[in-house]
Amino acid sequence: MFQYAGYSLLATHYSLLKIMNYEAVIGLEVHVQVKTASKIFTRVGQGYGHEENTLTDPVVLALPGALPVMNKAALDAIIKSGLMLHCEIADVCKWDRKNYFYPDSPKNYQITQFDQPICIGGEVEIELPGEARNVMGEHKKIPLTRIHQEEDVGKLTHFAHDSLVDYNRAGTPLMEIVSDPAIASAEEAYAFLTTLRTTMVYAGISDCDMEKGQMRCDANISIRPVGQEELGVKVELKNLNSISYVRDGISHEIKRQKAVLKAGGTIVQETRDFDGITGTSQSLRTKEDAHDYRYFPDPDLMPVRVDQAWKDRLAAECPERPFDKQRRFMAAYDLPYTITSVLVPDRELSDWFEATVAIAGKPQAQAVGNWIANDLLRDLGAANVSLADAKITPAHLAELVGLIEAGTITKQIAREVFTESFGSGETPSAVVERKGLKDDTNSDELEQWCRDAIAGNDKAREQFLGGKDGAINAMKGPVMKASRGKANPKLVDETLRRLLAE
Amino acid sequence: MSTPLTFQTLSGIADQLASGALTSVQLTQAVIDQTAAVESRVNALLSHDAADALAHAQASDERRAAGKPLGPLDGIPIALKDVIAVRDQPLTAGSKMLEKFVSPYDATVTIKLKEAGVVLWGRANCDEFAMGSSTENSAFKTTANPYDLARVPGGSSGGSAAALAAGEAIATLGSDTGGSIRQPAAFCNVVGLKPTYGLISRYGLAAYASSLDQIGPFTRTVEDAAIVLGAIAGHDHRDSTSFKTPIPDYRAALQEKKGPWKLGIPKEYFGEGLDPEVGAAIEKAIEFYRQAGCEIKEVSLPHTEYCLSTYYIIATAEASSNLARYDGVRYTHRSPDAKNIEDVYFKSRSEGFGDEVKRRIILGTYVLSSGYYDAYYLRAQKVRTLIRQDFLKAYEEVDAILTPTTPTPAFKIGETTDPLSMYLQDIYTVGVNLAGLPGISVPAGFTDEGLPIGMQLIGQPYQESDLLAIAHTYDSAHDWSGRLPEL
Incomplete structure (x- = not known):
C-alpha cells in the first residue's frame, strides 16, 4: 500500500515535471x-x-x-x-x-x-x-x-x-x-x-x-x-x-x-x-x-x-544574399568569421572591401579586412562620416597595404598615413613622401641600434639565450624608438637574432 | 416653323458655329434663357453658373475668330451628371452627404471636354450616388419628364436626359451602371449611349459599382453621340480598368458602314411584363431593319432571368465598399451631434444617406459577409461570366442585338414605391453592364398618350463604330426626336 502510494506520488511528480517543460x-x-x-x-x-x-x-x-x-x-x-x-x-x-x-x-x-x-x-x-x-x-x-x-x-x-x-x-x-x-x-x-x-x-x-x-x-x-x-x-x-x-x-x-x-x-x-x-x-x-x-x-x-521575363529581369537585379556572401568571404579570402561579420552586414562596406582587394590582390585580403574593420570604421565613427562621403578610397587602402608589404613603411607608420589619407584624401605614397616617413634606415645604423639595445638589456639577453624567445621584444622597443618608428620590424627581428646568436 | 436653337442637333449647331452664322455666346445665352424658362417645372439641374458659361463661350468665340477652333464641340454647352468631377464646381452625387463638397480636381472626361472647347454648363440631377431608376432618390429635387411633367424622367441620369429633352443643353453626360443612361434616354426621347466597359475613363466619376459604371453621352441623334463619344473615349493612365484600344472616327464610320447587318432578337426580352405599345413600336423598328435588308434572327440569352439578382449582388457589394469613404471624417456631411468617432460614422451616415443608398449598402455588406460570400458574391460572379458568354455566343451569329430599352414608358412620380418593382425597370439593360458591352437607346416612337419609347441596340465589345452605324441607319430615317415636348 505504501509502496503503491509512493509509486503514484513519483509518477505524479514525474508527469508534473514533464508538463512544466x-x-x-x-x-x-x-x-x-x-x-x-x-x-x-x-x-x-x-x-x-x-x-x-x-x-x-x-x-x-x-x-x-x-x-x-x-x-x-x-x-x-x-x-x-x-x-x-x-x-x-x-x-x-x-x-x-x-x-x-x-x-x-x-x-x-x-x-x-x-x-x-x-x-x-x-x-x-x-x-x-x-x-x-x-x-x-x-x-x-x-x-x-x-x-x-x-x-x-x-x-x-x-x-x-x-x-x-x-x-x-x-x-x-x-x-x-x-x-x-x-x-x-x-x-x-x-x-x-x-x-x-x-x-x-x-x-x-x-x-x-x-x-x-x-x-x-x-x-x-x-x-x-x-x-x-x-x-x-x-x-x-x-x-x-x-x-x-x-x-x-x-x-x-x-x-x-x-x-x-x-x-x-x-x-x-x-x-x-x-x-x-x-x-x-x-x-x-x-x-x-x-x-x-x-x-x-x-x-x-x-x-x-x-x-x-519579368521575374528573370528582377532576379538579375538581386544582390548576393548576405549569408551567401559571408560564406564566400570566408572561403575565397580566408577571412576570419569576426571580420566577415563586420564587413558583410553592410553592403557598401563589403563592396568597398572587395574593391580594395581587387586592386591590392587576394593575398592582401586579410590585411585589407583588418584595416577596414579596425581603422576605417573607427575613423568613420570618430569623424561621423558615411562611407559614401569618405575621402579615402579602396585605391588608397590598396596602396597603403602594398607599401607595408614592400617594407617601405612599418605598420605603425601606416596608421599615421591612413589617418592622413582619411582626413585629406591624399594618396598614401604622397603622404609618405611629403612627411618623409619612408624607412630609410641603412643596415649599419640599424645594426648599431641593435647592438646598443642588446648591450643595454642584459636581463633580456640572458633570458633569451636561456630559451625564453619572447624576451627579444624587450630589445625591439629601444630599436624602434631610436628609428622613430620607421625601422622595419621584420628586419629588426632578424638583426637582433643574428647578433644574439654571435 | 424651324426648330428652336437649343433643340437643334449638335452637328447642325456645330456647322452654324463653324460657318459663323452663330456664336457660342449666342448659343450659350439661348441655353441660359431656355433653362430660365423651363427649369422651375423640369428641375433637371442642381446648379449652374451662367457667368462662368458665358465666359467660356466668349473664349470659344475668340478662338474661332482667331482661326483656332478646337473641333466640333468647341463652344457647345454640355451639362454633366452631378457624379462627374469638375474642378471648383460642386459635386453632390445627389446626396446630402456631399451637399457642400466642391471638387478640387477634374475628371478625365471633364479634362477631355475642356480640351475640346466645350462650355461646361450645369450639374444635372440624379438619383443619389446613381442608385435608382427615376431620379426620385435625389436628396435635392425631383426632376420631371419634359414630355409629361407628372412623370419621372427615368434614372439615375434623369437630370441629364430631362435637361437635354427640355432644351437646357445641347448634349449631356450621364453614367450607366445598370441602365442609368439608356432608360432615361428612352423615357425622354433622346439618344443615350453606354459604351463598352473600359472605353471611357472612370477617373473622377463618383463610384457606385466600379466593375459596372461607365460614363456616356445623351444627344438628340446617333450622329451627335458619335461626335461626343469621340471626344471622351480613350485609355487613361489614371484608370487601370480603361482599355488600350485605338479610337476610330466614330462619325466618319456612320457613313462608311452601311450594312446590311444581322440583328438578333432575344426571345427572353419579349416576354411577360412588356407593355404592348412598347412591344409594337419595337416590332415596327425590327420591320424597318428587315426592309432595309438586314437579316433578323431570333437568339437566346438563356441566363437573362438571373441578370437582375446578379446585378443587385455585385453592384451593392461594390457600392457598400465604395461608399465607405463618405464617413464624416474629411469632406462629407458630419453630424453636428457627433461626440466620438462612432457617432461621426453612425450619425453622419444615417443623416447623410437616403433610404435607397442605405438599403443597397446594407444589402452589399450582407452579401460580402463571412459565411455568405460564397453563396452570394462568388456565385454572382460566376453567373456574370455565364451572362457574358450568352452574349458572346449570340454574336457568333449576329452583329448586334435589338430589344426594347424598358418594359414600359415613363411612370408617374411617386407611383412606384416598392423597391423591387423599381428594380424591374432595369430588366433589359443590366445584362449589358454585367457583360461589359456597349448599348444604345434610340427614340423609337410614342405611346398613344404621347410618352416616348426607346429601342435598345446592344453591340460587341469595343465595336462602337458598328453599333452606332446600325443605330444611325434607323435614327437617320426617323425623326422621333423632332417631336418636341410641350413645355
Whole structure:
C-alpha cells in the first residue's frame, strides 16, 4: 500500500515535471515599407518627416471619383523581396479590399492581397548567437508562409478632445512578410528580423528603420508542453517598435504564459500591447472583437500577369544574399568569421572591401579586412562620416597595404598615413613622401641600434639565450624608438637574432 | 416653323458655329434663357453658373475668330451628371452627404471636354450616388419628364436626359451602371449611349459599382453621340480598368458602314411584363431593319432571368465598399451631434444617406459577409461570366442585338414605391453592364398618350463604330426626336 502510494506520488511528480517543460512557438508578421519614389497607387511622393498632409492628392484622400493605379516600382520591389527570400512568385497577382472603418484609412478599406499573395512560401536564414563573439553561431532556416502587398494608413494623433489625422503615410507601399509558426525563441525572432533588415537594405527595398516605422512587427506567441504536436492558444503581441523590443516582448510573453499555466490558469486568445519601456504588456482586445473584413477582389485594379521575363529581369537585379556572401568571404579570402561579420552586414562596406582587394590582390585580403574593420570604421565613427562621403578610397587602402608589404613603411607608420589619407584624401605614397616617413634606415645604423639595445638589456639577453624567445621584444622597443618608428620590424627581428646568436 | 436653337442637333449647331452664322455666346445665352424658362417645372439641374458659361463661350468665340477652333464641340454647352468631377464646381452625387463638397480636381472626361472647347454648363440631377431608376432618390429635387411633367424622367441620369429633352443643353453626360443612361434616354426621347466597359475613363466619376459604371453621352441623334463619344473615349493612365484600344472616327464610320447587318432578337426580352405599345413600336423598328435588308434572327440569352439578382449582388457589394469613404471624417456631411468617432460614422451616415443608398449598402455588406460570400458574391460572379458568354455566343451569329430599352414608358412620380418593382425597370439593360458591352437607346416612337419609347441596340465589345452605324441607319430615317415636348 505504501509502496503503491509512493509509486503514484513519483509518477505524479514525474508527469508534473514533464508538463512544466514548455516550448514556445512563435510566428511573426512583419510590415516593411517599400522605398519607392511615389506612393503605391498614385504619383504623389512618399517619405518621412514632411509637413502634415502635404503628401496627398485625390487618390490619397479618397475623394469621390479617385481611382488607384498600381505603382510598378512597388510591385518590382516585392517580387525582388520574394526572390531574395526564396519565395515562389505567383504568375498572376490580384488585389483585394479589406473593409473596416478607421479614420486613418481614407477609403475605409485597405487594398491588400487576401487569398493570392504575390510571394508564396520562402525562407529566412538566421544565425543564432555563437558561444563567443568570434565563433559563428548556429544557422537555421525559418520558413515563410507568404509575402503580400498592401498600402499603409495615415497617422492619428490624439488630444484631450480631438484627434488629428495626417495622411502623409497613407498609401505608402507596404509588404507584409508572414512567417510560419516555426520560431522557437525570442533570440530566433531577433535573428529573423536582423536577417530580414539586412536583406531588405541589401536589395535597396527598404531602410527598415523601426523608429521611423519602416519596419513593424507583430508576434503570435503560444507555448505547449514539449513533445506535444498541437499548438497552444496564441496571443498576438503588437507595438514592438524595435528589434530589441521584439526580443524583450516575446521573452516577457513566454514567461507570462508559463506563469499563467503554472498557476493553473488558461491562456486566452487575445491581442496584447507591449510597452518596451516598462517591459509589461496589457490586453487590447480578445477574439470576440474580431472583425469581419468582407474581403473581395478590388474591381478598380486589374490582375497583373508576372511573366518569366519579368521575374528573370528582377532576379538579375538581386544582390548576393548576405549569408551567401559571408560564406564566400570566408572561403575565397580566408577571412576570419569576426571580420566577415563586420564587413558583410553592410553592403557598401563589403563592396568597398572587395574593391580594395581587387586592386591590392587576394593575398592582401586579410590585411585589407583588418584595416577596414579596425581603422576605417573607427575613423568613420570618430569623424561621423558615411562611407559614401569618405575621402579615402579602396585605391588608397590598396596602396597603403602594398607599401607595408614592400617594407617601405612599418605598420605603425601606416596608421599615421591612413589617418592622413582619411582626413585629406591624399594618396598614401604622397603622404609618405611629403612627411618623409619612408624607412630609410641603412643596415649599419640599424645594426648599431641593435647592438646598443642588446648591450643595454642584459636581463633580456640572458633570458633569451636561456630559451625564453619572447624576451627579444624587450630589445625591439629601444630599436624602434631610436628609428622613430620607421625601422622595419621584420628586419629588426632578424638583426637582433643574428647578433644574439654571435 | 424651324426648330428652336437649343433643340437643334449638335452637328447642325456645330456647322452654324463653324460657318459663323452663330456664336457660342449666342448659343450659350439661348441655353441660359431656355433653362430660365423651363427649369422651375423640369428641375433637371442642381446648379449652374451662367457667368462662368458665358465666359467660356466668349473664349470659344475668340478662338474661332482667331482661326483656332478646337473641333466640333468647341463652344457647345454640355451639362454633366452631378457624379462627374469638375474642378471648383460642386459635386453632390445627389446626396446630402456631399451637399457642400466642391471638387478640387477634374475628371478625365471633364479634362477631355475642356480640351475640346466645350462650355461646361450645369450639374444635372440624379438619383443619389446613381442608385435608382427615376431620379426620385435625389436628396435635392425631383426632376420631371419634359414630355409629361407628372412623370419621372427615368434614372439615375434623369437630370441629364430631362435637361437635354427640355432644351437646357445641347448634349449631356450621364453614367450607366445598370441602365442609368439608356432608360432615361428612352423615357425622354433622346439618344443615350453606354459604351463598352473600359472605353471611357472612370477617373473622377463618383463610384457606385466600379466593375459596372461607365460614363456616356445623351444627344438628340446617333450622329451627335458619335461626335461626343469621340471626344471622351480613350485609355487613361489614371484608370487601370480603361482599355488600350485605338479610337476610330466614330462619325466618319456612320457613313462608311452601311450594312446590311444581322440583328438578333432575344426571345427572353419579349416576354411577360412588356407593355404592348412598347412591344409594337419595337416590332415596327425590327420591320424597318428587315426592309432595309438586314437579316433578323431570333437568339437566346438563356441566363437573362438571373441578370437582375446578379446585378443587385455585385453592384451593392461594390457600392457598400465604395461608399465607405463618405464617413464624416474629411469632406462629407458630419453630424453636428457627433461626440466620438462612432457617432461621426453612425450619425453622419444615417443623416447623410437616403433610404435607397442605405438599403443597397446594407444589402452589399450582407452579401460580402463571412459565411455568405460564397453563396452570394462568388456565385454572382460566376453567373456574370455565364451572362457574358450568352452574349458572346449570340454574336457568333449576329452583329448586334435589338430589344426594347424598358418594359414600359415613363411612370408617374411617386407611383412606384416598392423597391423591387423599381428594380424591374432595369430588366433589359443590366445584362449589358454585367457583360461589359456597349448599348444604345434610340427614340423609337410614342405611346398613344404621347410618352416616348426607346429601342435598345446592344453591340460587341469595343465595336462602337458598328453599333452606332446600325443605330444611325434607323435614327437617320426617323425623326422621333423632332417631336418636341410641350413645355
